[in-house]
Amino acid sequence: MVRPLASAKNKSVPFLEYLAEALGLGLFMVSAGVVATALDAPASPLHAWIGSADLRRVLGGIAMGLTAIGLIHSPWGKRSGAHMNPAVTLAFLVLGKIRPRDALWYVVAQFTGGVIGVVLVLGLLGDAFAAAPVSFAATMPGSAGIAVACAAEFAISFLMLWAVLRVAASARFAHLAGLVAGALVATYISVEAPLSGMSMNPARSFASAAPAGHFENLWIYFVAPPLGMALAAIVHRRHATRRAALCAKVVHDLSHPCIHCGHQP
Numbered sequence: 001m002v003r004p005l006a007s008a009k010n011k012s013v014p015f016l017e018y019l020a021e022a023l024g025l026g027l028f029m030v031s032a033g034v035v036a037t038a039l040d041a042p043a044s045p046l047h048a049w050i051g052s053a054d055l056r057r058v059l060g061g062i063a064m065g066l067t068a069i070g071l072i073h074s075p076w077g078k079r080s081g082a083h084m085n086p087a088v089t090l091a092f093l094v095l096g097k098i099r100p101r102d103a104l105w106y107v108v109a110q111f112t113g114g115v116i117g118v119v120l121v122l123g124l125l126g127d128a129f130a131a132a133p134v135s136f137a138a139t140m141p142g143s144a145g146i147a148v149a150c151a152a153e154f155a156i157s158f159l160m161l162w163a164v165l166r167v168a169a170s171a172r173f174a175h176l177a178g179l180v181a182g183a184l185v186a187t188y189i190s191v192e193a194p195l196s197g198m199s200m201n202p203a204r205s206f207a208s209a210a211p212a213g214h215f216e217n218l219w220i221y222f223v224a225p226p227l228g229m230a231l232a233a234i235v236h237r238r239h240a241t242r243r244a245a246l247c248a249k250v251v252h253d254l255s256h257p258c259i260h261c262g263h264q265p
Helices: 015-040 045-049 053-072 075-080 086-094 100-125 146-168 174-191 202-212 219-239
Strands: none
Touching: 015 045, 015 053, 015 075, 015 100, 015 202, 053 075, 053 174, 086 100, 086 146, 086 202, 086 219, 100 202, 146 174, 146 219, 202 219
16 A cells, blocks of 8 residues: 655655656656757758658657656656656645655756756757757747747646546556656647647756756746646545545556655565
């Protein structure tokens, strides 16, 4: 049985979990940068070979969905819970499933790891990654405008966490929560990205904006995703049954220790 939250008497500092969160988003950003450059940089052979921008976006979505699934189910993802997103961490804080101290350091690790990941891609690919149209794989509002981008980010963030919480709360389907998250990432990039750039993640958007110093409209990704996921957590809590007392992990693997519920393998 998974307990809601580890005892506050545990005073140890879980550096491995914090490091796992940094590594998780860092690797996600490396993948995002490499995939975006391979598909969209004008000098890339893939860009020339795949003439349809819509098809390139779908292929990019599939690649990032598989990346998310791989990270969630990796040993590091199973160790920390694979939040990789301050909005997810905030939602679990709202649910009372993560200690405030751990939530703070998760967020610090996510921002740090994301920036390091983008800097690594910049060092590897240079101007092909930094220059337009790739532009550091930045998330930016689409042609429909800021209001639409903000509403879209709120909606996809709400739906993402609501779906993950619903699946994770099911004894039968909990092991599929990571697959659901990855499938939604792929779908959102394929369908929603033209509206907002598809972020759902303040740390992910900041990581792309920081090296270029382009912070215009960054507030959208700091406001809409956390609000959307916090609302999803509140809705889930109001309608959850007693069986739905979740741990603060997307996938709770009993072979790994858990700082959130106190499980020891």
